[in-house]
Amino acid sequence: MATASRTLWKGAITFGLVHIPVGLHTASTEQGVDFDWLDKRSMDPVGYKRINKRTGKEIDKDDIVKGFEYEDGKYVVISPDEIEAIYPRTTQTIEIQRFIDAHEIPFVYLERPYYVAPINKGQKVYALLREVLAKTGKVGLAKVVVSTKQHLAVLVPAGEVLVLNLLRWGDEVKSLAGLDLPAAGVKGAKVTASEMKMAEQLVKDMSGKWDPDEFKDEFKHAVMKVVQKKVKAGDTETVIEPEEEAPAQGAEIIDLTELLKRSLKGGKAAKSAGTPAKKTAGAKPGASAKTGAAAKKATRKKAPGPRRKAA
Template sequence: MATGSRTLWKGAITFGLVHIPVGLHTASTEQGVDFDWLDKRSMDPVGYKRINKRTGKEIDKDDIVKGVEYEDGKYVVISPDEIEAIYPRTTQTIEIQRFIDANEIPFLYLERPYYVAPINKGQKVYALLREVLSKTGKVGLAKVVIATKQHLAALVPSGEVLVLNLLRWGDEVKPLTGLDLPAAGVKGAKVTAAEMKMAEQLVKDMSGKWNPDEFKDEFRHAVMKVVEKKVKAGDTETVIQPEEEAPAEGAEIIDLTELLTRSLKGGKAAKPAGAPAKKTAGPGKTATAKKSGATAKKATRKKAPGGARKAA
């Protein structure tokens, strides 16, 4: 599979005692026009200053603490050590919690897709999971940590590839309270038979096959035409960006038949072949986890308005 993107991290899919070494790849791109702020005198990127909103004065980063608002205008300050202690542990695993019917997850919960590809001779067990999910109509409901943030995710077969689609947590989806909605059902909504018949005919006339290539971001394409015209005219500037770190290595697979048999018997999780990285400074973190977590964080970090980078 050619994704045209680098590996965010290398780890494993786990369920029962089965351990599938995989690499995680970005499956989507942000295509909106990104206008960065640049200093016209030097073409250096321009970011936001740390400004005290009450005094309007710039402050030093050492004077900044992190607080959580629990009531209007009232905060609890959380120290760096307290934050470090409760950060989700970067395990480099996509840990399947259960298998559910594919049609059980509403579109409302889907957030961001990633391609998952096998590594370290994991093709056979990867294919087994992909095919059994396709045959049973199930998806794997999993937990995964990316860039120090824990996510709920669905592992979904899509042709040749398994897609890890990050999901919104249940409390991140707002309830319908306060929405002025018509009653459910044709009778409840007071829709007549004639209106329903005409609406069905219109839907039929406008129906077609799913083809994403037929739909474009017209504004972005118009802006990029202007950009291409300026490039051809030589009206360009150069802005140097820092280099990215290399991803860390993942684990290896152990015997598939043995793991499946032991999993069906309710055995405890086995330690995968290939010793994990030795621990370095910082509780609960390994050198591999820290390096891979930082790499994933860079890959998934979004730009703030005006081209400034949001601080972690």
């Protein structure tokens, strides 16, 4: 099982005047099978190309703009400066909006979990929030910015840890309209008493405790067995990544990584302009926590096309 060692940022949980310094950690990892495309004639990697869909010709990256389709075939072009201006401000806070009953949030809204751990002597206040949520059966509905995107999230006690689970926005969850569903209730669904009794007995017979280690990604393990067998037999190929050409002088490349770097430089400049006030666990400060770690390095590009990943 993977460990939750990676820290996304250090900030705070806030509600009312309470301020809990915390670190946000990844709680999950994707370990599906991901294949690269290779040219079978030379074992060269096959990469992305920017193709004009009408002419079929490759175009230069500097000739690409970002457009939003507001009607079929009609677009609004958004410039890099306009995109940068409206990116959510990184506040480094998990700002609780309200407390709600834990059972009020349907599973369909849950998207991605993160572990939240106390830092800077915030253990006692952290424990207080965790225990009061567990005792009252409540969860904290919050707003948080992760990777420049604002999310609705829910803060849930889970044993010793508080888990922040990002939620889908209301307009991202489809309605039930159009689904052919049976009526709710035993009578409405026309289920007989004997059928219900037998079904209850079957559920009882098949019931057990939750143990995630009992279930494996069978496709991934089968692929890895094939890989290991081929490696052991020496049935391998060497792939050499070609060096990427340097961008033309004067060409301005606007991407997410560059925007993050600019944001970090701006944060450092603002910090050097004055001395920040000292923060104390349990009291909500007037200013937000400082900006988190620098953006991670871009990973090697994967080849296009369908890729099978186990659920």
